[in-house]
Each structure stands twice: as structure tokens, then as C-alpha cells.
Amino acid sequence: MAAKSIDIQILQEPLSINNCYNFVLNEKCGGIDLFVGTVRRWNKGKEVSHLFFESYLPMARREMNKIAVQAIDQFGLEKISMHHRIGKVELEGVAVIIAVSSKHRKAAFEACKFAIDSLKLSVPIWKKEYLTNGSHWVNSRP
Amino acid sequence: MAAKSIDIQILQEPLSINNCYNFVLNEKCGGIDLFVGTVRRWNKGKEVSHLFFESYLPMARREMNKIAVQAIDQFGLEKISMHHRIGKVELEGVAVIIAVSSKHRKAAFEACKFAIDSLKLSVPIWKKEYLTNGSHWVNSRP
Amino acid sequence: MKILCFGIAKDIIGTSELILDEHQITVAQLKNQLNEKYPKLLEYKSYMIAINQEYANDESLISINDEIALIPPVSGG
Amino acid sequence: MKILCFGIAKDIIGTSELILDEHQITVAQLKNQLNEKYPKLLEYKSYMIAINQEYANDESLISINDEIALIPPVSGG
Numbered sequence: 001m002a003a004k005s006i007d008i009q010i011l012q013e014p015l016s017i018n019n020c021y022n023f024v025l026n027e028k029c030g031g032i033d034l035f036v037g038t039v040r041r042w043n044k045g046k047e048v049s050h051l052f053f054e055s056y057l058p059m060a061r062r063e064m065n066k067i068a069v070q071a072i073d074q075f076g077l078e079k080i081s082m083h084h085r086i087g088k089v090e091l092e093g094v095a096v097i098i099a100v101s102s103k104h105r106k107a108a109f110e111a112c113k114f115a116i117d118s119l120k121l122s123v124p125i126w127k128k129e130y131l132t133n134g135s136h137w138v139n140s141r142p
Numbered sequence: 143m144a145a146k147s148i149d150i151q152i153l154q155e156p157l158s159i160n161n162c163y164n165f166v167l168n169e170k171c172g173g174i175d176l177f178v179g180t181v182r183r184w185n186k187g188k189e190v191s192h193l194f195f196e197s198y199l200p201m202a203r204r205e206m207n208k209i210a211v212q213a214i215d216q217f218g219l220e221k222i223s224m225h226h227r228i229g230k231v232e233l234e235g236v237a238v239i240i241a242v243s244s245k246h247r248k249a250a251f252e253a254c255k256f257a258i259d260s261l262k263l264s265v266p267i268w269k270k271e272y273l274t275n276g277s278h279w280v281n282s283r284p
Numbered sequence: 285m286k287i288l289c290f291g292i293a294k295d296i297i298g299t300s301e302l303i304l305d306e307h308q309i310t311v312a313q314l315k316n317q318l319n320e321k322y323p324k325l326l327e328y329k330s331y332m333i334a335i336n337q338e339y340a341n342d343e344s345l346i347s348i349n350d351e352i353a354l355i356p357p358v359s360g361g
Numbered sequence: 362m363k364i365l366c367f368g369i370a371k372d373i374i375g376t377s378e379l380i381l382d383e384h385q386i387t388v389a390q391l392k393n394q395l396n397e398k399y400p401k402l403l404e405y406k407s408y409m410i411a412i413n414q415e416y417a418n419d420e421s422l423i424s425i426n427d428e429i430a431l432i433p434p435v436s437g438g
Contacts, residue, residue, distance in 0.1 A: 017163060018159070021159060025234055028183065030182045030185075031180075032178040032179075033178075037173060037247070038167060039169075041170065043172075055367075056365065056430055062415075095438065096438045105179070108177070109177070109255045120435070120437060120438040124437075125436070126369075137369040139435065179361050196291060198334070198355065201334055201337035204338075226360060258361060261360055262360060263358070266334070266360075267358060267360030269360065279356070281357040
């Protein structure tokens with residue numbers, strides 16, 4: 001059951017919205033919500049040239065899987081797909097995709113928000129921001 | 143401004159998630175939310191064979207545009223794309239797509255939910271449900 | 285005066301374009317006429333009238349050159 | 362005992378795999394050692410220790426065969 005309803009991937013290559021969509025699409029569901037996190041040029045007034053993501057791979061997969069299991073249980077989802085990019089990501093590139101499918105749309109929105117919020121809190125992935133002058137690990141300022 | 147930030151389409155042919163995504167993607171934004179409404183096999187215990195959508199086209203476009211303008215104003219979106227299918231739609235087919243882009247994800251989720259909720263309330267589009275035995279216009283029971 | 289009909293309203297009235305012999309009339313008057321002629325419409329009391337592609341209230345006045353539509357409960361999405 | 366280091370912690374410690382001469386130690390003791398040796402870590406006080414790919418609390422006991430990781434504040438998504 002879990003194996004077929006959950007799709008967790010951490011990838012070096014560009015993420016595919018279609019792959020996530022196709023995974024969660026099914027005839028039991030009327031609502032699919034997809035969140036796509038993309039790389040912004042401007043962050044807190046500084047110009048970003050690109051991002052670099054590093055991950056503690058096996059633990060990141062485990063934490064993402066925990067979130068997926070909880071999202072299914074809590075919101076009654078049919079399926080959930082969570083893909084995160086690692087390595088260098090250019091402006092407008094896709095860093096993360098969360099796709100969920102549910103009978104009704106309210107649960108889909110809530111579950112998708114829950115999943116991305118949770119990912120940002122607990123999944124061991126780190127973002128290095130390359131600005132036009134210098135670089136730093138995000139969240140890692142005193 | 144409005145012409146470039148809003149994309150409203152009511153189409154006979156299958157909808158494209160990529161078209162909606164590409165319209166809203168831009169370097170100012172970190173969060174894109176897409177809602178995709180698909181055709182379910184089961185609705186209130188009855189088996190659906192397919193749907194048929196009819197629209198009062200010019201007014202539906204106007205109402206969708208109003209919703210888009212309000213979503214941009216109220217949630218500070220950068221862009222919004224709203225596509226609705228008309229004609230016959232098969233099981234698992236896409237009836238509607240709402241895509242929004244925003245600097246931050248919270249506004250994206252809220253705006254996307256606002257847009258689909260509003261569309262279902264006010265846009266003059268009607269769904270006829272074809273069951274394995276018979277058909278009826280949805281919402282049109284006493 | 286021509287009334288565009290959609291969805292269940294089209295089925296009840298039996299045409300997508302109903303012609304009425306009126307030149308000026310309020311929305312309330314139009315609804316009364318329609319309800320009398322097509323009592324099945326009363327089962328969908330929340331139906332709306334649109335004038336020139338905008339929802340109208342009962343007091344709105346309809347002229348012969350307006351684009352009028354009978355909007356039964358919507359079900360898009 | 363080997364500690365995997367990521368993100369800013371890797372930069373501070375200067376390696377992605379820190380070797381400590383310990384056989385059994387609590388998370389609190391490990392953090393004390395690390396903070397003493399790499400005082401810059403104190404600027405990221407909310408860093409966590411993971412044991413075998415699970416977040417651990419200060420009382421957890423680490424054995425030499427466990428997979429240990431130093432997890433600075435995450436920033437995925």
C-alpha cells in the first residue's frame with residue numbers, strides 16, 4: 001500500500017512536474033494539488049546567481065517518507081509524490097515538487113501545504129545561496 | 143500589466159499543465175501552486191462514465207478574469223493562469239487547472255484555493271454527469 | 285427579447301434561445317414570467333439572470349437590445 | 362567514531378567525516394566536545410545530532426558502530 005501511494009525522490013537532474021502529476025493521478029480522485037518551489041532572482045534584497053543543494057541522502061529520504069505517511073493518514077490522501085533536487089539549480093529552476101491527490105480539493109490543499117512546510121522544517125537538505133558577490137549556507141547565520 | 147499577469151482560457155481540447163506552469167513561472171517567484179481538477183470514477187456512490195461541460199463562454203471568461211484580478215490584488219500574486227475544459231471529458235481527464243505564482247508559498251496556496259473556490263461559485267459553466275445509467279446536470283437537483 | 289438558456293434551463297425550456305415578446309422589463313418580472321410558463325424552473329430557485337454578461341439583481345431593468353441569459357446553478361471546476 | 366558533517370558544519374569542521382576517539386558517548390557529551398573543539402558551532406546552537414538517520418535527543422547513547430551525523434539548521438525546499 002505505502003509503496004504504491006508514496007513516491008519519494010532526491011535527484012541530481014531537473015525535476016519533472018509531469019512525473020509527479022502522473023504518479024498521483026488516479027480515478028478515485030477529483031483534486032490534485034502541486035506545489036513547485038522555484039529559484040528566485042531576488043532574496044531579501046540580494047541578487048541570487050544560482051543555488052546549490054546538499055543532502056544527507058538516506059536520512060532525507062526517510063524524513064520525506066515520514067512526512068508522506070503522515071500526510072496520507074492525516075488528510076486521507078490517495079497518493080503523494082515528493083521530489084527534491086540536489087546539486088546546482090539555476091534561476092527559475094525547480095528545487096522541489098510536492099504533488100498530492102485526494103477525493104476532494106480541500107484535503108489536497110491542506111496536505112500539500114503540510115508536506116512542504118514539514119519538509120522545510122525537518123528534512124536534512126541544505127541550500128547554499130550564490131549571490132553576485134559571495135555565497136553562504138541558508139539558515140546558517142547566527 | 144493585467145494582460146501579462148493573467149491567462150484565462152476555456153478550451154475544447156485537453157488542458158496542458160505545462161502551459162499553465164510556463165505562464166506563471168518567473169524569476170520573482172519562489173512558490174508556484176497548481177490545482178488540477180480531474181474526473182473521478184465514483185461520485186456519491188455512483189459510477190461515472192464521463193463528464194460534459196457547457197459554458198456561457200464570454201461571461202465565463204469575464205467571471206474568471208474578475209477572480210484572477212481579485213486573487214492578484216488580495217494575495218499579491220505575480221501571475222495566475224486559469225484554464226477550463228468544455229465538451230466531453232473522460233475519466234482521469236483534466237476539467238480545470240489553476241496555477242499561481244507568488245514570492246512566498248503561503249500566498250500561493252491561499253490564492254489558488256480562493257480561485258478554484260470562487261470559480262465553482264460564480265463562473266457560468268455547467269457539468270453534466272454521465273453515469274453508467276443515465277445523465278444529469280450537476281447542482282441542478284431541487 | 286432573446287434569452288440565452290444553459291444547462292438544466294435549456295432542457296426545461298427546450299431551446300437555447302427563448303424569444304419573449306417584451307421590450308422593457310425588470311429581472312423580477314422576467315423571472316415571474318419564466319416561472320409561470322416553465323414551473324419546473326421553480327425547482328432551481330437560485331437561478332440567476334445575467335444582463336450583458338453580468339449577474340443582475342431583481343430590480344435591474346432589461347432592454348430589448350441587452351444580452352440576457354438564464355443562469356441555472358453553476359457546476360464548473 | 363565517525364561523524365558525518367553537512368552544510369555549514371562541514372565548512373566549520375573542515376571535513377565531511379570527522380573521526381573522534383570515542384567508543385560510547387551521549388549526544389550531550391558529543392555536542393560538548395564538538396562545541397569546545399569548534400566554538401563556531403555555538404553560533405548554530407539549534408544543530409541536531411542524528412543516530413542511524415534519526416534525530417536524537419541529548420540523552421541518547423551513541424555507540425561506535427552507529428551512523429552519526431551533525432545536522433545544522435536545514436534549508437531545503
